[in-house]
Each structure stands twice: as C-alpha cells, then as structure tokens.
Amino acid sequence: MSVEIKINNRFARVEVLEQNDNLLKVKVDDKIYDIDLMHTPGGTFSILEGGHSYNIELVPQDQPKKYTAYTLYKNFNVEVIDAESRYLLNRGGGGIDAGEKWIKSPMPGKVVMVLVQEGDEVAKGQTVIVLSAMKMESEYKSPFDGKVGKIAVSEGDVVEGNQVLIEFL
Amino acid sequence: MSVEIKINNRFARVEVLEQNDNLLKVKVDDKIYDIDLMHTPGGTFSILEGGHSYNIELVPQDQPKKYTAYTLYKNFNVEVIDAESRYLLNRGGGGIDAGEKWIKSPMPGKVVMVLVQEGDEVAKGQTVIVLSAMKMESEYKSPFDGKVGKIAVSEGDVVEGNQVLIEFL
Amino acid sequence: MKPIRKILIANRGEIAIRIMRTCREMDIETVAVYSEADRTSLHVRYAHEAYYIGKSPSPESYLNMDRIIEVARRSGADAIHPGYGFLSENALFSQKCREAGIIFIGPSPEVIRTMGDKISARETMMKAGIPVVPGTMKAIQDEEEAMRLIREIGFPVMLKASAGGGGKGMRLVHHPEDALPALRAARSEALAAFGDDSVYIEKYITSPHHIEFQILMNNHGNAVHLFERECSIQRRHQKMVEETPSPLMTPALQEEMGKVAVNAAKAVSYSGAGTIEFLVDDQLNFYFLEMNTRLQVEHPITERVTGIDLVKMQILIAQGEKLPLLQENLTQSGHAIECRIYAEDPDNNFMPGAGKISRIAEPMGLGIRTDGYVYEGYEIPIYYDSMISKLIVWGNTRDEAIKRMKRALYEYKITGVKTSIKYLERIMDCQDFIEGRYNTHFIENNREHLTDNNDCAHSCEDMVVIAAYIDYREKLGRVFDTKEFLPLQNRWKKTTHIHHF
C-alpha cells in the first residue's frame, strides 16, 4: 500500500517494501531507504539511516491526518493524503485555502480598533483592524488592493481564534 | 463510601463528604479537610489545603491498588484496602510477609558465590551468598541465627528479581 | 533588624519561581497568589502556600492590590516581592504595603513615583547632571499639542506611554503622515495597559544601542553598579537577546557610565536592585533613557558574570542589612548571553500564540541555565505575557558563549506551540551578531539572514515523511484493537534487535 504525504509544499509517495520488526525497507518517491525505526505511541521517533541518527517528533493537529513534525533542525507541516482526503481536496472542501479573501484572528483576543468601513476601498498593506492579545496590540493589514466587504466584529468584541473578522470583495 | 488505605504502616479511613468540582470536603479518620484538588490522569496531584500547597505523584506498582507516592519531601508505600484486598489480607494470601525465612534477590543478577551448604548452622549477620548486579557485588547476610534449608541456586546462575535464593529452617 | 521569614510573591510565571528558589535557599517560606487561569501553574505548586486572588484578567487578580495585601496579612507574610511587570513599579502598591506594615521588596513609593513617570525621571536626572535625550518635559494628553511638539522636535520621534514599560504604548514615527494614527494607537494601548493615556515625545536616536547598568543600593547610602547589559536585539520594542559585557563597551566608557548609574541611584536615594537604561550612539555618546525600579527580566546574565544572586541582595537590602557593597570587590568574569523564549511565530511578525505544550526537552550541561515555568501538558493562558522561558549561557569568551548558546538552542525542544527557538538559533548564526556589530535595528537590518531558509537535506525530509506514514498506519491498525491498554507513559516499542551493522 502506498500513500501520498504532503510535507510543506511537496507531495511525496511512501511505501514500505519490507519489514523485520524495527528494520524497514521504505520507498519514498524514487528513493529506497534501509532504516532502523523506533518510536513511542506519543509520537517520538528515532530513525537510523545509513548510520545517521534522526530525531523526529510528531504532534497531531486539530484536523485528522495533519501533524506538525519537529526535527532537531526544522519544523514541517505534514498531512497524510489518503483516499478520503484526496476526495475532499479534489472537491475543494477542506485542504488548502487559495487566495483568502478575509482576515481571521490567529488566536483569541479583543478588537481594539476597526479602521475601515464596509464598502471602503483599501490599498495593499493598509492597516484595517487592530487586535489585542497576550498584552500586545497587533495591526492587521489588507493583503491586497481591494474593497471591504462584510465587517463581522466591532471595537471591544472578544473574538475566538480563527474567527473571520473582515471579508473583502 | 469510605475506604481503608494503608500508608506505610498506618491504616487510614477516607470518605468524601462533599464535592463541588475540584473542591472537596474529605474525612480522613477523625479529621475533616476542605481541599482544592487538581490532578492529571498520569497521577500528578496538586492539593491546596488551608493555603498549603501539596504536590503528590502516584506511581502504580505491579500489584493492583498499590502505589508508591512521592511528595516533595518523602516517599510512601500506599495500598487501597477495599473489600477484595481485605478478604485476601484476612486469608493471609498476599499482603505483608511476616518474619521472612528466606533470602530473595532484589533485582536480576548473577550468583557469584554461595558461602554455605544446606544444613549449615549460620549466625545472624554471617554472609551466606554474594550476588553481582549492575557491576557491583553485594553480600547477603543471614537475618538471624538459624540453619540453612534449601539452596535454590548455584554459583554462576543468572537470577530474576524477587527469586528465592536460600531458605532457612 | 528583624529577618524576613515569609514572602508573598505577587507575580506568576518564571519570575515567581525564580524568586521562590532564592527564598528556599534562604530558608524563607513562600506564598503564591494565583488567578483562575493559574490554578495549575508551576508557581502555585512550587510555593509553600497558595491563595486564589481572582479572575484571569490581571486587573482582577495580579493587579488587585488590596486583595494581595489581604492575603499577605492572613498568611503572615513579612514582605511582598513584586517581581517585574504587574505591580512592580506601582508607587501606590509600595505605599499600601508600607501602610499595612508589610515590607515591599523594592524602593519607596516616592522613588517609584519619581522614576516611574518618565518625565519627572528626566527632570531629576537632568538636575543630577546626567545626559538625557532631547524631548518633551511633560506628559502630553492633548492631541493637538502633541502633534505640534512632534513637528517641533523633528522626525524621527518616539512616542512613549508616560506610565509604560516593556514596549507597550510605544511608537516610532518617521513620517508626518503616520504621526496621528501612531499617537492614537500608543494612547489606546497605554490606557488599556496602565490606565493612563498620557504620552511623552522624544528625539529618536538613529543607530542606537540599548545598554543598561545594574545597580544595587542599600538603605545605608552604599551604592554599586554590577556592570552593563547590552539589550539592543529587540523585536516589537521588546528585548529578545541580551549579553554582558556589551561588544561596544570599552573600559573607559564602562567606568564613566557606571559612575553615572551610581550617581543616578544616589540622586534619588534608591533602595534595592534597579536598572539605569541608556541609549548609546555609534560615537559612544550616551543618554539616560529611563530607570527600572525593579528586577529586570535579563538580570540572570549579570548574576552569571558577577556571581551575585540579585534576588538575595534585594531581600537582604529590604531587610535593612548593611551590605558591604564595594565597587572594587566586583568583577565581571567571562561572557553571558540570554535568549528569551517566547510562545510566538517569528515567521509571522512574531505573533504571540497561546496553546498547549506537548513536550519539552531542556538544554543541560556546562554553562547552561534555564529559568522557565511551563511544563508538558501546560496550557499557556492568553491573558499574560508570551515569554515562557529564558535561556542563559556562560562562556569564557564571547565566542565560546555564542557557540554554547547555539548548542543549547539546538537541544531546546518545545513542541505543541510555536516558539522563538529556531529564530534565536538564526540570530546566533548571523554574521553581524557574531562580530558584535549591531544596534537596535538588528532584526530589521538582518531580515534576510533571519528568515527560515529551509536548509534541511532531502533525506531528512524523507525521514519525516516515513515517520508520518508509520504513525498513520499505526492509527489505522488501532481501529481493530480498541481494547489494547494505552499506557499513560510513553513507552518505547519492544522489538527484537536485528544485527545490522
């Protein structure tokens, strides 16, 4: 069984060719690796490949089959693209947002100021809203030249993480 | 429901009188405590009682209902004595060994020397067997004046933890 | 002179624990206070006693002076240590402690008032003959007057909350058209943070170095400085990396600035530990910026090169001890660097992030100190500062300290939330930093070197892919095996070992 895995912006195909306990022969795209893989149910991996020692920790994300992977040097966003997620991806539901037309709150906080009104023309980089979270105010700028659509919040509102604040037309 | 709990050599009776989420009124023997108790499924407890902050960690032992409890200052052996264990205790099965008549290996190791033979008279404190474990040899002495019964191991034997090595008559 | 036997720590997070550690070494009992969000925070578990003081937003808990003093009274605490932030530079709180007969570990209300208001601080320093940056001499509350003064002083100007600190209510303005929005933003932020929206305005020094001097003064007129800390590496006007000695420092400048710092402390009859912040330009001209009448976040680097426990000194001074503070007994030995670990996303404009800590591996070994407070499974609350830990490293030389810091950052692993750790590693790799050529514009000037350059080898990426696959496969398998006992503790899978070299 081979499965497709998305790592940052790359799609890779993986298949286990042979397994003898912790010793695996695995194919990733066109490359074949002989590895010694040990892991905990908590997502800590120790992989030895050609003598090299790799340490990886997988932390599951909110969505199923999505992980943040931590190596000693770098972090990655990883997603397993099995039949189900492939179907959703092709339908355009879930998966990756292309050209977002809104500003979302990245975390819970409070609206300090809304600097635009519905229907305003905005330039790319123009500050449109100011949020306060963790004792710090952050200014959010328009990602492009455009026009303000719906404004979903008012000054003083407490907002959740990932909530849409302002939509653009 | 009150339950009996053995802590080191003391038997204590516990009962929860009231509970409001993490706030509990608990009776231990004749004393009533109002406590704020938070804990993790992993056995880490934070208890506030009369302002005092207690940190306790429970580590389950091999036998069910037995724990080692770690506070910041002291460690305890704890056992929950419910109906089942009370029954076993009264029957004399399980529970506490009284006046052991043998020497057991405390951990896996190797027999280096057996210094007595079956039938030998031994004095309290006389070395009867030498074990090697974790790169260290330990001499085991007779706990009393007595006579050697069965010798269950020979020099060079690899032994398990908690295995009877020498019995006394 | 009665020894202090019990201290209430009116703070949370790493600084509460850092203070309790010294208390424990001095056989002083500790009393923690906590808000709703902090019931299971480490400072509650570390203290001898802990008391609930209110809801999570700090005005209802950590800023609730009367409540905190009430707890101190009930628990029988002799003294209150305010840490940094919260009530640490609040003159009224110092006043209320005095009235309640509780020792406030810090200076008198009068000193806090004088130095806490940046404008009266400037006036006091100017009188004592200490150079200050050109700017307004009084707090401005009128928008029009502020705009007029901004034009008068000339761009660039810096707007600062009169009651501020930690970069809150601060704005740098380069161009006339930005002045009004910046002024409004600064005032709104200041109002929210300190309940006071007055600001002051000063000339902005280009290529400035932020260098501060640690001072200690007892209640018997003795004052010393404990050398400088270089704090120019900042993002969003908050410090990120500090070091001592400063790469800019010369023995002559150190002696001169040190003397000025001690004079500044003496000018206000200071008590305890304090910090004199200076701006230093490329020609080594220096200007008094402000005085922090409390312990600084970055105090551990001073502790490391001088060997002095600053919290212990604070407590002994507050107790009235006549410490033998002699400048000639103090030496700076080796080099120390601190990196602040924030829960934030450096690749997204340092956006702070709350969330649950998955796993932590702390760096250890020679020359490493960490002062943190989060633990595995801990949820960082959204109500407080996003700094979760400080990593302090010492080396014989600056070069050794930088290499050790790189090693420590490599070892430091916090998963579950985004942190500044990888970004700090990139700072340690940055040529300008390695050569000690930097000022407060370091982060913006090195944007290119500091962005994630995706340098993981292809095979390393492939290993991550394999790990994700194995985890996914196991989870699929688990559907058919729901009765399996999942141990609470992580456990390495047991497999027979195959000879494979």
Added chain:
Amino acid sequence: MKPIRKILIANRGEIAIRIMRTCREMDIETVAVYSEADRTSLHVRYAHEAYYIGKSPSPESYLNMDRIIEVARRSGADAIHPGYGFLSENALFSQKCREAGIIFIGPSPEVIRTMGDKISARETMMKAGIPVVPGTMKAIQDEEEAMRLIREIGFPVMLKASAGGGGKGMRLVHHPEDALPALRAARSEALAAFGDDSVYIEKYITSPHHIEFQILMNNHGNAVHLFERECSIQRRHQKMVEETPSPLMTPALQEEMGKVAVNAAKAVSYSGAGTIEFLVDDQLNFYFLEMNTRLQVEHPITERVTGIDLVKMQILIAQGEKLPLLQENLTQSGHAIECRIYAEDPDNNFMPGAGKISRIAEPMGLGIRTDGYVYEGYEIPIYYDSMISKLIVWGNTRDEAIKRMKRALYEYKITGVKTSIKYLERIMDCQDFIEGRYNTHFIENNREHLTDNNDCAHSCEDMVVIAAYIDYREKLGRVFDTKEFLPLQNRWKKTTHIHHF
C-alpha cells in the same frame, strides 16, 4: 596539525552526551556506538551518527575494541573519546587506535600501562620523589603470599585490584579472621570486572581524606593543575558527593600538593587531562594513591570554579595544540559541589536498582548544572553503572553552595525507581558536612543522621491518602467508560473554578 572533525565516543550514558555537547560547540561531528540495550538511549539520539556494536553485556559491545575501531574507520572518525570506565584506561585500546591511525583522546599506551597498574605507578611516583602509602610493591596472585604480607603490614589493610578502579575489587580488612574471605571476594570481583585477579595490599590510613588534583598537560611539555576536588564522601568505596575547594585545604597545602601533582604528570610525560589522587590524613600528611589517566566523573566541579571546559581541553591537546597553559592564569572562584544521583536504595545498603523512569523534574535556575541521560519512560538497563545523573551546584561561598544544593535536591524529582536524592538531601543537612568536618568514614559515622526520619507532618500523610483514594475512585469509574479516549499526554482535569479564598 590537522583539526579533528569527527569524534567517535566509545561510551554511553551521561558522559557520552557530555562529550558530544562540547563536540557540538566545537563544530565537530559525533559518532555514537550502542549495544542492544541502548538502541533508544539518549546518546544514540543525540549523536550525528550511531552504530550498533553488539549485545548488551559490555564485553560484547562497549569493551569490543576491534569492533569500535572498525566503526571509527567506516564512519571516517579522526578520533575516539573513551569517556570514563570501559576502555578509557585500557593501554591496548590506546595502542590499537594508534596503529589504526586514529587519535585516542587520552594519554599514550605507555603512560596508561605505567599508571594503570597501581604497582608500577607507585614505583614511578616513588622515583619522582612523591610520597606513597606503605604497602606491597608488586601484584600478588598467590593466596598464601598475600596472607603473609597482610600480616606483615599490619591491620587495617586495604586490598585493591591491581587493574581496578571505581571501588571494584576493593576490600578493607580490620581483623585477621576477615582477611581470607575478603581476599577471595576482591579477587573474584577483579577477575569478573577486569579479567585480572591480581591484587595489591597497602596500609590503611585511619581518618583519611580523599583529595585529588586535576591536571592538564599538552604534548609540548606544559603542565598545570586545576586545583583539588574533595571526594571523601563515599559509600561502598564509590564517591557520592564531591566539592571544591576542599574544606581541609590551606593555601600552603594547595600549593605543595599542586606542585607534586604537576611533577607526577611531568614524570610520565603525560598528555591530556588526568587526576592525581591523594590520601590526606588529619595532620595534613598526603600520600599518592593513584593516577586516573582519563576524565573523572566529578570533573564538572572543576569546570565550574575554573571556567574551563575540560573536554574541550582534551580535544585541543589531542589535536596537538600548543595551549598557553600557565598556572598563574588559573583561579578557583567560588565553591562547587557535585551530588551523584544513583538508581539505588539508600535505605537498603545502597542496593542498585534497574527499572523504568516514570517522571523527571530537573532542578533549574541560578547556579545549577545537571548532566544526566535518562528520560521519562526510559528503562535503566541492568548491565551498566547505576549512576543516572550528576547535579552540580555553584555558590559564592561553601554555605551558599550547600543551601543551593538543598534547594536543587528538593526540586529534583525522579519517580518510578529508587534514587539517592533524598539521602543526598540528608547529607546536606548533616552538621558534620555543613561544618566541613568529614573524612571517608562520613557515611558510617553519620548513619544515625542519614536514616530516613519520617518527618512528614500528619496532614501531609493525609493528603497522600486522599490522592490515592481519588485515583482509586477514578479507576473504578473507568470500568464503565472503556471507550473513553485516553490522551497520551497528561492533561489537567478541566473543572470550573470556585471562588474560595
């Protein structure tokens, strides 16, 4: 002089990681080797590369010289660092490295041979005019001859494995009737540990202090000492607590012993880091005991007071660097103490224990260093040493260091296995230790003060009872709730907060 670019560490546990840390700071790649029991040990995960070398018993892995040299060759390592124990004082291994063209980080085979055999070491030292303890001049293999010599020297005598170290194959004999069983036990232990059952016999000094001097010598004839370490606190002839400076030391004695230590190093044309161990009696007479031709377990306390990374020095010397080793540049600053954390039961004759680590909380903050290797969920193998961590503390004064150590031991929590942590806390509380009045009999002389005195208040015991009850009740409840997802990470129970002050 070719710089070393890759080092194979022929060891495991904390020392393997400690060495790799310095390598990382020097931009040197690291190669780990591991036995079957160590596949998931931390040193395997910390290294750049890791290779399997054999079954768990050390003769089949960590003592397998040819296998290790083969791995070094294949992986392209320039050098091998042996750590302590295992092959670190094996002349043949040093020889084989030389023949394979790989740098052995340690002295030449000739030096190891001379100093490794305690009898030839004594002879060499006597020739160099260094005082030694009266005793046999050659290795004894004949039981009758040994018994005769024991009687000749007179009780008490000490029996020591000729090839020994770390307390293995060592026996103290006070009475004639104990001599024969002790001799046999020592020889059997020596045979098992070192493959050589010859012993030597020496006069036992009553009330002895075990004081050792750290030396460094480069390949260009420069040698210095890095002051002393006091190592008298021992149990089962293994060190438990070490400190520097020694409470016994005087400036005159330090200078004299230091000179002797440097002379000892020069007498054998030493290379690298080494230790000269002395016995010092109450009249401050000192005798050469042995030389350890390797890094010591307790080297971090020397690093802390001198600021010198000893592993870095070893590597630079092995690389042939002409270091500016000048005695007058070295100073001892403040006071450092090391406590060794063993997995053992101090209340049951220090019986070593294997087992699984449940949870670890490391001490942190000012003046603390830990060098360990175990992690949560790790199973301590039964094949190797039971030392799982070292806690090193620094203070301005001895008193501050002791108090800091107490605080650190209080914070240090390792559950799941029995450890020496609580016992070490009791040592820090012991009046004889606090006053610095102790010799190698400290543990036996203070048995009373060092036993668990059960001082937990009744209410504290009751809290434990309540916790156990709550846990038990939850487990009962869980029977009806088997489908509940058990999170792998610990998670604080979410409950609404009740105002309750």
